[in-house]
Amino acid sequence: MGLTIKPGTEPQALAPYLDQLDLVLVMSVEPGFGGQSFMPETMPKLRALAEEARRRGSRVWLQVDGGISERTIEIASSEGADTFVAGSAVYGADDIEAAVTRLRDLARAASLEA
Numbered sequence: 001m002g003l004t005i006k007p008g009t010e011p012q013a014l015a016p017y018l019d020q021l022d023l024v025l026v027m028s029v030e031p032g033f034g035g036q037s038f039m040p041e042t043m044p045k046l047r048a049l050a051e052e053a054r055r056r057g058s059r060v061w062l063q064v065d066g067g068i069s070e071r072t073i074e075i076a077s078s079e080g081a082d083t084f085v086a087g088s089a090v091y092g093a094d095d096i097e098a099a100v101t102r103l104r105d106l107a108r109a110a111s112l113e114a
Helices: 040-056 073-078 096-113
Strands: 002-005 023-027 061-065 083-085
Touching: 023 040, 040 061, 040 073, 073 083, 073 096
Parallel strands: 002 023, 023 061, 061 083
Antiparallel strands: none
């Protein structure tokens, strides 16, 4: 089971459910349409959820959706995300396979540094 939080939702809203969840999706843009700019102010929410999940020993997946690109995937990964939704960065690329590979490599490297 999964839940999503929008940029305006506090991570504490998920606290009662965190132990029951398989996935938490942190929206780093307002939901509605693609191509929006990444909102870095959403990363403290992701960090708080990652810390709480670690504290509880939870194996919840922490996913980020919105404005994920080569520039932002490292930020999200270092804050605790382990899965990503990348639309424009992938489907707007000349070589989709290369774009996905590059994003994976960047996320992996950032998670190892965190």
